[in-house]
Structure formats: structure tokens, C-alpha cells
Amino acid sequence: MTHIKLKCNECFNLHDSDMSIVNCELCDGTLDVEYISTQNNQKQINLKNGMRMIVPLNNPEKFVSLGEGNTPVLRFPRIEKELSLDRVFGKLEFMNPTGSFKDRGTFMMVSMALESNIDSLVEDSSGNAGASLSAYCAKTGLKAHIFAPESAPVSKLGQIKTYGAEVHLIKGSRDYVTSEAKRFYKENNYIYASHVLSPYYVEGTKTFAYEIANQFDYNLPENIVFPVGNGSLIIGCWKGLNELFNNKKIDKIPRLHCVQAEQFVPVIQEIKGDTEKNDLENPFSVAGGISVSSPARKKEVSEIVKKSFGKGVSVSDEEIIEWQKFLARREGIFCEPTSATVFAALKKLFDSNEIQSKDSVLVPVTGFGLKDKLFV
Numbered sequence: 001m002t003h004i005k006l007k008c009n010e011c012f013n014l015h016d017s018d019m020s021i022v023n024c025e026l027c028d029g030t031l032d033v034e035y036i037s038t039q040n041n042q043k044q045i046n047l048k049n050g051m052r053m054i055v056p057l058n059n060p061e062k063f064v065s066l067g068e069g070n071t072p073v074l075r076f077p078r079i080e081k082e083l084s085l086d087r088v089f090g091k092l093e094f095m096n097p098t099g100s101f102k103d104r105g106t107f108m109m110v111s112m113a114l115e116s117n118i119d120s121l122v123e124d125s126s127g128n129a130g131a132s133l134s135a136y137c138a139k140t141g142l143k144a145h146i147f148a149p150e151s152a153p154v155s156k157l158g159q160i161k162t163y164g165a166e167v168h169l170i171k172g173s174r175d176y177v178t179s180e181a182k183r184f185y186k187e188n189n190y191i192y193a194s195h196v197l198s199p200y201y202v203e204g205t206k207t208f209a210y211e212i213a214n215q216f217d218y219n220l221p222e223n224i225v226f227p228v229g230n231g232s233l234i235i236g237c238w239k240g241l242n243e244l245f246n247n248k249k250i251d252k253i254p255r256l257h258c259v260q261a262e263q264f265v266p267v268i269q270e271i272k273g274d275t276e277k278n279d280l281e282n283p284f285s286v287a288g289g290i291s292v293s294s295p296a297r298k299k300e301v302s303e304i305v306k307k308s309f310g311k312g313v314s315v316s317d318e319e320i321i322e323w324q325k326f327l328a329r330r331e332g333i334f335c336e337p338t339s340a341t342v343f344a345a346l347k348k349l350f351d352s353n354e355i356q357s358k359d360s361v362l363v364p365v366t367g368f369g370l371k372d373k374l375f376v
């Protein structure tokens, strides 16, 4: 790849683009795609809405697709009334091909793997990223090894197996699942296609920003509220928004807020500069997608929240289930508990005067309800 390098977020050194590099070889920092292209050798894809987006692919016309993206935006009038907010919009990310927003990152990462002639990928996931990777690997004939916690929802594990991926069920914490996946890919000389670390994955989630810019006619809502585990959607959205801003397509960037489950607040702690260790022995939350104790990109996410003048908000399991039911019963939208966190957070942002009635809000509804355990 001659038009990109990989830049370390810690020491800012540049590395050649290669899928076998997942962390900075000098300091172990996380990596991002750095475009070194000139106008002449820039690579772009055409999005379904007619916009063009700069990409790391060498052959952008050949990217693999299952029809991801282009998800609808709806207004939630009953949520507005309940929360005393004038305008609340939801982008239905569960309408992506595997039922969650993860397909946005996966299409780019798997397209890069195909360009690099890779035939096997290893990933660890609480379920949705694994299901997404399994689907795109099925589509392209790649072998997928998915490491998942034994406690992952049976529906997500079933989805992964149905796509034909090899599932490695691991007993222990989510962090331990990651360390087992890393051990496995190193031992077998495979490629680690981590939705957390892959710089190419994040380039795919930028599509979220390009779509909302177009859907709101380049005049975005003032606030976007994200459920954050590892931060792949909020990071991609931030990058996309900055590209749009630098290209003068939008003239302001919304506040990006981060929601975490009370039992897992590493990003909120980072925002506050709080270094206290979480002493819960076996933390659990109904929001499985954001039950992450030590996200590799927490510094990046906290910087994004601060730079965009957003806030970090934590919510309880009780609040999450209450809002999951509210959305289903009053708006006809059945989302995962992880996705319902944003409504509980919105209430807190309103109650603390961070968001006022006149301020418009957008939330991604990240995953479909049937993918997770049921709490009725």
C-alpha cells in the first residue's frame, strides 16, 4: 500500500501498512491509518448516498459488501415526550446485514485482508463483531476463528456457527478471551482481525459520519450519544466528521457523548483522570457489548469526548432494561440492552442540564434485540 502508513497514537512513529502489524512495534501503542496520498493517488469509494470517502484500499472498486450501511434515521416522538426533548433521532444500525453496526468496520477490514491474500482471520468478541466477521468471511471464502466468552448469548454464538466460523469458547473474563485469541494467532502465524485494534476496521466505521451528514442535509444534530465498550463506532464517527469538516462539507462537529455500564467505566475514569482500580471481582452487566474492563483505545475515546465537549455517563442495569422496554413498547423498536443504554444516559444528560429541551440528539441503535438474552 503506497498511499497509507500506520501511525502510532502514542509515539507517532509511522509503520508500513501490513495486516500482520496490530500494535506499534516500538512502543505497543494503538495504530491508525495515516493517508500520505496526494490528490493524484488518493483512493476513494462511492457510498450508496453518492458521497465519496477516502479509504486505505488499493482497489476501492472491489470492496466486499453484504449491503451494509445506508441505515434509516427515525424520529422517536414518545422518547422526546418522556425526556422533554424537542428532537431525538435514532439511526437504526441493527438494520445492517448481521444485525449490528459492526458490519461497517468489517467490510473494510475483510476487503483489506482479501487485497493482502490472507486466508484465515482470528478475532475475539462478545458476539456481534464475531458474527459480523464470520459473515464477511463466509462471503469471501476466508476461514474465521472466533474467540468468545462461554457466557456469550446463545443466539450470537449460534449466528457465528451458522456462518461456518470456528468458535473457540473460553472460560473466564472478556480480557482473558482476548489474551487467548492473541496467543492462538501468534502460535499459528495467523492474522489478528481485531475490531478493537485494526486501523482498517475504524476506517470502515467512518461511513456512519458520512451517512448522517447526508441524511441531515449537512446540518447535524448538536449531540450524538454512543454506547462505548472499545469505542470503534465513536472513533470512526469522529474521524469521518473531521474529514467532512476539513473538506468543508459540514461547518460544525456535534458533541459526542460516551455511555458505559456502571460496572465497566474505564473510559469515564480516563475522562475524569480517575486512576482508581475497579475492585469488582466478577463484574457483570446486561449490556454485554460494552462490558469491557480495559479497552485498548480508551485514551483515544476519552480525548474525542473531551475535544467534542461531550460527557461520559454511566447507567445501571435496571435503567437499561427499563429503557429497552420503553423503546420496544412505545416506539416499536426492539434493540439489545447494550443499545438501550443511550436512552438512560439521555435522561441523565437532561436532568443534569448538559442537554436542554431545544438541543437535538441523535443515537445509533446499535444491535437488534433478538441477538441477546431476553429480560422480559
Ligand SMILES: Cc1ncc(COP(=O)(O)O)c(C=O)c1O
Pocket: 100, 126, 128, 129, 227, 228, 229, 230, 231, 232, 233, 234, 288, 289, 290, 336, 338, 339, 366, 367, 368
Ligand atoms: C450492540 C452493541 N452496541 C455497542 C457496542 C460497543 O461498541 P464498541 O466496543 O466499538 O464501543 C457493541 C460492542 O460489541 C455492541 O455489540
Ligand SMILES: [Zn+2]
Pocket: 008, 009, 010, 011, 012, 013, 024, 025, 026, 027, 028, 029
Ligand atoms: Zn509507538
